[in-house]
Amino acid sequence: MTPVRAIVLRQLYLLRSGPTRVLSLVVWVAIDIVLWGFMTKYLNTVTAAGFDFVPVLLGAVLMWDFFTRVMFGVTMAFFEDVWSRNFLNVFGSPVSINEYLTGLVSSSIMTSAFSLLVMLVLAVALFGLSFLLYGGLVVPFLMVLFLFGIALGIVGCSFVLRFGPSAEWFVWPIPAILSPFAGVFYPISTMPVWIQWVAHLLPPVYVFEGMRAIVTGGTMSMTSLVIGGGLSVIYVFGASLVFTRVYRNAVRTGLIARYSAESVT
Amino acid sequence: MPTLAVSNLRKSYRDTLAVDDLTFSTDPGEIVGLLGPNGAGKTTTINMILGVLEPSAGRIQIDHHDLASDRREALLLTNFSAVYAPLPGNLTVEQNLKFFGMLYGVSAITNRIDTLLEEFDLRRFRRTKCGVLSSGEQTRVCLAKAMLNSPRLLLLDEPTASLDPATAREIRAKIRAVATDRQVSVLWTSHNMYEVEAVCDRVLFLSRGRILLEGNPKTLPQEHGKRTLEELFIAVAREPLSLES
Numbered sequence: 032m033t034p035v036r037a038i039v040l041r042q043l044y045l046l047r048s049g050p051t052r053v054l055s056l057v058v059w060v061a062i063d064i065v066l067w068g069f070m071t072k073y074l075n076t077v078t079a080a081g082f083d084f085v086p087v088l089l090g091a092v093l094m095w096d097f098f099t100r101v102m103f104g105v106t107m108a109f110f111e112d113v114w115s116r117n118f119l120n121v122f123g124s125p126v127s128i129n130e131y132l133t134g135l136v137s138s139s140i141m142t143s144a145f146s147l148l149v150m151l152v153l154a155v156a157l158f159g160l161s162f163l164l165y166g167g168l169v170v171p172f173l174m175v176l177f178l179f180g181i182a183l184g185i186v187g188c189s190f191v192l193r194f195g196p197s198a199e200w201f202v203w204p205i206p207a208i209l210s211p212f213a214g215v216f217y218p219i220s221t222m223p224v225w226i227q228w229v230a231h232l233l234p235p236v237y238v239f240e241g242m243r244a245i246v247t248g249g250t251m252s253m254t255s256l257v258i259g260g261g262l263s264v265i266y267v268f269g270a271s272l273v274f275t276r277v278y279r280n281a282v283r284t285g286l287i288a289r290y291s292a293e294s295v296t
Numbered sequence: 297m298p299t300l301a302v303s304n305l306r307k308s309y310r311d312t313l314a315v316d317d318l319t320f321s322t323d324p325g326e327i328v329g330l331l332g333p334n335g336a337g338k339t340t341t342i343n344m345i346l347g348v349l350e351p352s353a354g355r356i357q358i359d360h361h362d363l364a365s366d367r368r369e370a371l372l373l374t375n376f377s378a379v380y381a382p383l384p385g386n387l388t389v390e391q392n393l394k395f396f397g398m399l400y401g402v403s404a405i406t407n408r409i410d411t412l413l414e415e416f417d418l419r420r421f422r423r424t425k426c427g428v429l430s431s432g433e434q435t436r437v438c439l440a441k442a443m444l445n446s447p448r449l450l451l452l453d454e455p456t457a458s459l460d461p462a463t464a465r466e467i468r469a470k471i472r473a474v475a476t477d478r479q480v481s482v483l484w485t486s487h488n489m490y491e492v493e494a495v496c497d498r499v500l501f502l503s504r505g506r507i508l509l510e511g512n513p514k515t516l517p518q519e520h521g522k523r524t525l526e527e528l529f530i531a532v533a534r535e536p537l538s539l540e541s
Contacts, residue, residue: 037398044391115384120441123346123381124399125371283350285309288343 034126038134039141042108046142052107056146060096064150067092068158086164086246088216091239093150093160095215098176098235099206100146104139105184106191106202113196118290122282128275135188136181143180147173165245171256172238178263179234183209185270189277195290214239234263297360299324299449299481300345305354307340307505314340316505318354324448324479327472329492329513331485332502333533338485339378341502342451345483346376359448372401377442378453382434385427389418389437392426393444400445412440415470431458439467443474450474450482456491468495489525499525501532508532 046052071084078084112121121131154160162169187202194201210216212226213235219227230236237259241251281287298321305318315337322328330338343349345356347367356363361370383392390409397405413419416436421429426437435458442450452471456464472495475482486492492499493513501509509516509532513525522528 033398033401037395040398041387041391041395044387044395048386111384115386116382117384119346119348119378119381120383120396121399123348123371123376124396125368125401126399127368279350282348285340285343285349287348288339 034124034130035134035137038108038131039137041111042138042141045111055107056100056142057149060100060146060150061153063092063096064089064153065157068154072158083246085158085160087243089154089158089160090162090165090242090246091215093154094172094176094238094242095206095210095213095235096150097143097147097173098180100143101139101177101180102184102187102206103202104142105135105181106187107142108135108138109184109188109191110199113191113199113290116290118287122278122287128278129271132185132271132274135184139181139184143177165242168241168245168251168256171260172242175234175238175256175259175263178260178267182263182266182270185267185274189270189274192274192281192286193277209233209235212236218243232262234259234266237262298322299359300483301355301357302341302345303355303357305341305344305356306352307337307344307349308352314505315344315351318502318505318507320500320507320510322449322481322483324481325475326497327475327482327484327495329484329486329496329499330502331489331492331499331529331532332508333529336502337505338502339380339453340505342376342378342453342483342485345449345451346374347371372445373448374451375400375442375445375447375449376451376453377435377438377455378451379435379455379457380453381438383426383437383441385425388423388425389413389429389440390422392437393441396441397444402445408444412443415443416440432460432463435459436463436467439471446478448480450480452482452484454486455484456486456488464491471495489529493525501528503532 067089071088074084074088112118151162165172183205187205190201191198212230213233214230215235218240219230219236222230237255241256244251300322302321303319305315306313307315318341330341332338340349344351345363347363347370358370359373361373363370383396387395393409393412394405397408402408413422416439418433418436418440421433426434429437435455439455442452455471456467459467468491471482474480484492484496496513498511499513499516500507509520511519517523517525517528520528520531522531
């Protein structure tokens, strides 16, 4: 596991080397929590008394941002090798693809946990969000989002490895593109039936539907949580296979050795 | 037994044949120069030995480990330094050496780093980011990284290209000593024929992906009617057919 620790250590060195990388873990999530925190407070004043928007909306924003940070945690660790043109040094070493991916995921655990902590402190201290409301289910909720974030992060890395550094832009909007279909802010029953079918393929849907069921006094179906978890696991395996395939193709075509060319054709 | 055994190695890109049926080996303690004009297939060959480029055909064995089926074991015994693969500029010299040392599973890494910093005169740059070092200093850091795992096979692609003559001579002597003392096999590419003659035990002249000539760099020019290795190199580059036996 030493190569995995090496990749995490490298990320730690980079985080320590200046404020920019640490700020990226704090600023966006802080802005989101503050923005949506005030929004929920305002909504609480203009809607029927008794309904609290904080756990519904702010809780959902926090969970969605956690998923986003997990995904970006993986891609950012990968981009460090892209930006420093380090592929030859890394892939010419004995590190295996599984170890490399595990290293990226471990880096993401470190950075996303830090972002989650920042969000929790702000949401609890400023807006009184209580995770106790979700009970012990908060753990599987976070786990499903974590796994799906890992899967999408690895897919993002595969895309950039396949199409070159300029494909980086593709990675950043992925969470924004998915959010309308993931039922973050509204039940998926709000959407047309065909979109609901698409939504059921997205693990976060089961988390956010479950969260809403709990805070509105209903019960959450354990089956749906299992489906969400199962889908996430499948996506992680699928994403790892995609990355491995893209990597092998890059080794066969010579793209790894001439990565800055973006294409060898 | 050879440290590196390459047999019938071939790499083609669609219609282009970059390496054509290459067979050679290097022994422990031997420094072999891989020479040839630009595009002859030197870097392609090195990339295949490093496992970052898949051969179209052929076999590579490093200390009996087949690279295709036993990649990890083969690469644990290998390391490289190339002008086109600098270490990340946003990490310090020490951080880079620690990162790569861990990738190569080096034990007692702190002691190993201390030794290499001393050996390559890098102690004063320990906490300096690689990106702010001069190109010669960066080359020395790359060479230190290449020695981290005490490799059995060392691939050096123009290792002294950006060094001043005095440092280049020092580095050559160091690599020569490493090869002899630790029985490291070195595959060395260079366009500096004086350097090749001074350091290599044997040279392989590549042209259009094939080995055109092979032999002792001190006697090979005379064997082919040339006065110097540089003259022979130019002949290989301009008239490879006239040298094919």
